[in-house]
Amino acid sequence: MKNLIKLTVFAFVFLLGVNSVNAQTLSQDADRPEVVAKAKADQLTPVLDLNGDQQRALFRAYTAKEANYKKHINGKDPKDATVIANKQKFDEALKESLKKTLTDAQYKKWLSLKDN
Template sequence: MKNLLSVFAFAMVLLFSVNNAEAQSLSQDGDRPEVIAKTKVAELSEKFSLNGDQQRALFRAYTAHYSNYRKHVEGKNQKDAAVVASRKKFDEALQENVKKQLTADQYKQWLAMQKQ
């Protein structure tokens, strides 16, 4: 009986420790800026045959862009002047960063893709 009780207690400790470890793990939500940026850069890399430096720079640019959008634009009144100004500022910053990293031909294709 004592042996059975100790096995049961050990099983309960293992059960609770597994749940605790699962709760502490970092999940990759599809709406996190890093995940969205990684997906976008993978798509651009496939279309434009980007090299490693371009991929890293665009990943940083898109991550900053989506993070700023989340903080300053999403969930706010889209007609508010401050929100419109923030959105324009972040879009221009992204466009400037993309222009720095892509070749002239790649940048023209990127602009055409943005207009679609």
């Protein structure tokens, strides 16, 4: 009887551990602003030859942009005046942030990459 109780308790604890591991993997969604921003920063780092501070600033700027897009633009009517105004505002905020962070040569290169 004692062994049966021990086995039941062990199985219960094991199942709780499996559920918490599963919950951690679900939270790393590819649509999260941080994940998208990290991918974008990693993509642009070798192209623009960014240093560590610039890479962090780029990550923060793209995180803010993606979070705002997710909240105010994604899933809404793209022809709506409010959505168009918000999109323009968020894009301008990204440009201003990157203009402060990047050198003139890096910023021009980023603009040429962005237009393509």
